[in-house]
Every structure is written in structure tokens, then in C-alpha cells.
Amino acid sequence: MKTNLILKFSALISAAVFTAQLTAAQTKPLQVSGVYPHLATFNESWDKQNWQIKGATKSYGDGGENGIGAITPWAGKLWMVTYSPHMPKGSSDKLYSIDNNLNVTIHPESIGGTPANRMIHKESNQLITSNYFIDDKGKIRVIPFSVMPGRMTSTTRHLTDPANMVYFYDMEGMLYEVNVHTLAVKKLFNKPVPGWHGKGAYTAQKQLVVANNGEEAVFKLTKDMLEAGDLPKNDEEKGVLASWDGKTWKIIERRQFTDVTGPGGIYGSPNDKSPLWSIGWDKRSVMLKLLDGGKWYTYRLPKAAHTYDHRGGWYTEWPRIREVGNGKMLMDMHGMMYDFPKTFSRNNSGGIAPVNSHLRYIPDFCSWNNQIVISTDETTVLENPMAGRAQSNLWFGQWNDLKDWGGATGWGGVWDNDEVKANIPSDAFLVNGFDKKVLHLAQQSEEAMRFTIQTDKNGNNKWENYKTITVAANKYQYFVFPADFKATWVRIITDKNCIASAFFHFTGKMHKNEDPMFNALAGINEKVKVNDNLIRPSNYNKNLQVLNTTNSNKQYQEVEEKLSFLNPAADSTAQMEKLLAITKNYSVDDASVIIKDKTGTFRLPKGSAEYELFPYRDKREVESERFMMNIQGTFYEVGRESGFSAIRPVATHNKKITDFCTWRGLLVMSGTRQGANPDGHYFGNQANGLWYGGIDDLWKMGKPVGEGAVWKNTAVKANEPSLPYIMTGYDQKKVSLTADKDAEITLEIDFDLSGFHPYKTFSIKAGETINYAFPDGFSAHWVRAVANKNCQSTVMFTYF
Helix, strand or coil, rough: CHCCCCHHHHHHHHHHHHHHHHHHHHHCCCCCCEEEEHHHHHCCCHHHHHHHHHCCCCCCCCCCCCCCEEEECCCCCCEEEEEECCCCCCCCEEEEECCCCCCCCCCCCCCCCCCCEEEEECCCCCHHHHHHHEEEECCEEEEEEECCCCCCCEEEEEECCCCCEEEECCCCCCEEEEEECCEEEEEEEECCCCCCEEEEEEEEECCEEEEEEEEECCCCCCCCHCCCCCCCCCCCCCCCCEEECCCCEEEEECEEEEEEECHHHHCCCCCCCCCCCEEEEEECCCEEEEEECCEEEEEEEEEEECCCCCCCCCCCCEEEECCCCCCCEEEECEEEEEEEECECCCCCCCCEEEECCCCCCCCEEEEECEEEEEEECCCCCCCCCCCCCEEEEEEEEEEHHHHCCHHHHCCCCCEEEEECCCCCCCCCCECCCCCEEEEEEEECCCCEEEEEEEEEECCCCCEEEEEEEEEECCEEEEECCCCCCCCCCEEEECCCCCCEEEEEEEEECCCCCHHHHHEEECCCCCCCCCEEEEEEEEECCCCCEEEEEECCCCCCEEEEECEECCCCCCCCHHHHHHHCCCCCEEEEECCEEEEEEEEEEEECCCCCHHHHCCCCCCCCEEEEEEEEEEECEEEEECCCCCEEEEEEEECCCCCCEEEEECCEEEEECCCCECCCHHHHHHEEECCCCCEEEHHHHHHHHHHCCCEEEEEEEEEEEECCCCCCCEECCCEEEEEEEEEECEEEEEEECCCCCCCCCEEEEECCCCCCCEEEEEEEEEECCCEEECCCCCCEEEEEEEEE
């Protein structure tokens, strides 16, 4: 009897625990690929915008963009501010806080604007973000834009009174001084240094260092208006890194710089001897500047994408170096994340290593509740009529999740057609942590040149000669580093004066196989029915608009934040058909895919021939100011400004993807197989469904592969180059060459987007086929072919 009672009681306890767990699971907010749809941010007055009522197709004002400019853990919550594109006097954007249960508060003190600043002032125990001062109890005070207008990009410690004062630096270059107790404001400078689009400021080693990354003027500027520096004297002078010691301004470098920080992060420099870091870029590579012991040093790193490059600096929403928990710091720049050591200094520059390449457009990140949190600038309506409303969201995950994004593939150089002095070392270039590495060397002089590669193995500034390569007069040569090569940094020295290029290409480890998360998407060669949907973020509410066109039957529905279908009263079928008409942005011939824009005409690999029988969207903006191409089963990323010349492949999927977009921070794709089962990425019902995930899930669809030719049984004219064919982003490559008569065919490569160099010449007998495998690790942006005589030829590339 006693035993039966114990068993019954145990059963009751177990049932109660199960019921409690089930209830908790049912009430826990929905999360997909690290994104909680209910946390998405929107411009809260978007449906009242006059420009939309008048039928305009773009807006640069209130709500045209909705990036999450800064996120900070504080007072038991995660705080964040959103921004519109150019609103120095305020906007409908908001100050938000999120509690431990992921409940969101939109604070009534919100004044909007274009903010990205965040600092914790230790002495007064306040979080300062945008124009808000938030104490440790969550009480908010605000400096109105009528008192301190500007697009606040950085708040930093004061040079002489850090306990009571802070500096505010804005995107147009204004510098304010603010009392953290009284909120009294004093404007110190209107425009002290040249360059535009302010991005960062930090105080260290008794100086304030500021950075901007553009050269597109907001107002007319003359030299006499500046405290230091001048208007640009050449095309390379864009942006600035400058310093102020409280008396005198100095120009450090006229290049495009973004974040400025140090090991103290958002709390400020720990002491007057702590190093300071700034990240930027030029045409050659990413730049990492170090201030250590009062001296400046330059290090260089690769770019993973050219989508961030622009004269105005508009496409680089706040790259950062910031703590992300467990003593780690993360650096994000030009589409690549790095494990960044807090100890980085002149005598200890080791430990920095790539983590991934990515597609997300990231204004900020931090650590909160034992997770890494990343903010985005995702869906905008800037030149993007397919999106009805700007919106962004947060991503939550762990360090190891970041490693599962794109491989560390990138490129960059120490010289790019530069005047080089004999025996003067180049800047150091990072090689640590990259998988496959090739160095391209080219020189312009009338005599042979010796290039010596030197290595700093451990990041302790101790350099050793590694290898010397002789490059003939006015010639090109490459060197593939062996698989067992290990060093932290390399640099190059020449033995004579010359004009030279020294440019690296790194190929990272890729996802060889498709992740099962994509099982609900039908394959292009599968004989199955799919759900054909046109999809779009709504303009009049926060839902996803869906037009199901399966079997030519049109049904309009919407999806709400819990990813359930709704049947709205209003039918937007006509609007959807008008805005989302499928158009083709590429062509195909017997040889390969052809794409063309303002940057040129180029060739890409082919996929299944079934794609030419299947209507699908091939181009769409999914992250702010860059778009994805989905061409014959491969996704590519393209920058709005950099165009097709700098395209990079992401993944080959071979799926029947009808349409795709971002909404509430999720990547949404249509083309799911009918009757698919819910699996955490497929959401729908028996009648219809969509695939949901994160933008950086795309890497997991499988590495880029494909086959295509620059010529296929083509009548070739002597010395007339073929169109360029993509090479970057593919890890294994081979080529076959044939001709109908004896001929020499030379393959030429473009490694820096500035011109072609002869790679290898093949002597081909009439009717013969030569098969050639490129060395493991070799890569460049583009390859093309040139024949020495008229002939009929095929040059076919296979990437596998």
C-alpha cells in the first residue's frame, strides 16, 4: 500500500513537471537560427510617411532605414537604439530595452535620430547611448536635439575631467563636451578635421582620436574651416584618422577609418599607457592602426567583400572591436570576423585570427546573458521598392556558432601598383589562421626584381627571411604557401626601386555538403510539386505578404510574427504582382552565364538546364545596400557600388527557390516541397509553407561549384581576350583547353580588380585537349583566355 502511494505520488510529480516544462516550451518566444521574430524593430511611424502616400519609390529620411546602431547590457536589461539614414534632429526611431524573458519595452523618452554611440561612464554609473543618459536603475534622461543636434557616432572619456565630462562626436564632425551630471552641453568644434561620415572616437594616451570614413561632403568645406588637414589632394585621400591633445589637432592618416577603441572597450582606456586600436581600409586591404607608447603602427588584413567599399563610406555600418564574453574580443571588418586579443600591442601582436566571413550587415555586438548578441541593419527601402518597410533584428548565439558561417575567404595586399623603395619593408599582413594562401607579385621596371618574404612567426616583431622570389622585368609571378606554413604576419621587401604589387588571396574552409535544415526546399531536378510564392515585407503593417501562385492559382495571405498564415480582409494581389514581377538579370549562351552592369561584362558557371524552364527571382536586396544574386542554383553577393566586378559566390544549392527576402531579421525563401513537415525551418500548413532561417545559413547550403566556359566551340580572334570568368571563392579548380589548329592559349588572371596578368601559356596541337588542374590554394578574382591566332576553341572551367 505504501509503495503504491509512493508510485502514485511520483507519477503526479512527474506529470506536474512535464506539464510545467510543456507550458514553458509553449510560452517561450519562437526562435529560428538565433533570431526571435518578435524582437524585430521597425520605424514606428512608417505608415504615416507622406512620401509613401504620394507614391514615391524611395526615401532617405525618417524610416527609410532601420538599423540597430548600438546594443548594450545595462541595469539588468539589453538596451538598443535604432536609426534612420540622415536625421540629426531626430526621427521616429526608438530607445528599446529587453528583459531576461525577452519582453521588449519601447521607451517614451525616445527621440530617434541616427545614433550608434554607446559608453558606460564608470564614475557616474550611467550608460550613455544616443543622447540618452541611463542610470543603474534604468532611469532615463535625455539631451534634446534642439540642444545637441547631430548623428551621434561615439561617446568617449574626457581628457582633463573624465569623472564629470564626456565627449560626443557626430557623423558630420562636430565635437561636443557634456557634463554627465547636469547634462550641460558645450560645442567645442564644428568641423576640426577633413573627411566625412564620422564613425569612431576614443581617448587614450592623453589624446582624443577620431575617425571618419568618407569624402562625400554634407556642406561646402574649405581649408580655413579646419583645425588641421586639407581637402583631398588625390583619389586615395578619403576619410581621416586624427588626434587632439586638448590644444592641437593632428592628422594621422588620410584614409577611411571606422572604429577607435582599446582594451577597456566601452568603459574607456584602463590607463594612460594602454594601447589604442583603429580599423579602416584603403584600395589595398583592411588596415589596423595601433597607437602604442605614443607611436603609430600599421598592420594589414584581407577584405572578405568589396560591398563595404565606397568613397562616401556609406556601406560600412559601424565595424567594431568589442568584448563578447569569456575574456574574448571580436573584431568585425569588411565582412570578416576575427578573434581579437585584448593584449594586442607592438610587442605582442599574436593571437589575432579569422573566425568567419559573413553576409549580415552588423552595426554592433556584445555579450548578454552568456550569449553573443549581434545587431543588424537588414531590410531597407532605400532604392529597394520590393521591401515595404525597413526593419532589423538581433541574432543570439555562441562563439562556435560564428565559426559555422562562411569560411575565412578574402584578399588584400601590401602594395597595389605602388611606388616601392628598395630595402624598405612593407606593412605587416596577417596570415595566421587562414587555410589556403597564395601571393601574387607583379612589378613594373626594366630589370628583374627580388621580392623577399619575411615572417613574424609569433607576433613579437621578430622578423626572419622566409623566401626570395625573383620576378622578371615587367612580369608577374605567384607563390602558393605550403600547407604546413605557419606565421602570424608576413611582409615584403624588394631589392630595387620599382612599381610593384604584392597581393594575397586566401581560401577558407567551406561547407562541402548541404545541411539538413534545407530539406524542405525542393531540388531543381526533383519531380515534385513546390509552393510557388512571391514574398515581401508589408508596407502597411509588420507582416510578411505572401502571394501563392502555385499552378497559376493566386491566393494572397500574410504571415505574422509567430510564422502563422493569416487571411487578411484586404487583398493585395495586384500590388504584389506589380512590385514583385519576375525579371531576368542574366543571360546564358552555350558557354556559361553572362552578367553585365556598369562595372563590365562577366561570365559565371552554369547550373542545371532545368533553371531555364523554372521561373525564379535572381536578384534582390536582402541586407542594406547590397543584394544577392541567385543564378542557376548558386547564391552570390554583390555590392550596390562595387557591382559585378567584385561579386563573390556564397553557396551552390541547386534548389527550386522561387523568391527570397529578409523579414523580421529572418531570411525567408519560397520553393518548399508541398506537404513538407515542420522541422524548425519550414513553417506552414498542408496548403502552403515557407522556409525560414538566418542570412548566414546560406553558407551551409554547400560550397560553390559549377562548370562553364569562356569559349565553347567559339570562333576566336587572335590576341582578343575572352570575357572574364569568375575564380574567387571556389576551392578546387581545373580547366580543359582545345583548338582546331595549332595555337597558344594564355590564361590571364586579375588578382586585384585592376588588370590582367599572364598566368600560364598552353601550346595546343590541332584537335588536342589539354587538361590542367590549378594548384591547390591558387585563387584570383577573374580569369580569361587569349589565343595567339585565329582558331575555333573551347576553354572550359570546372570548379568542384
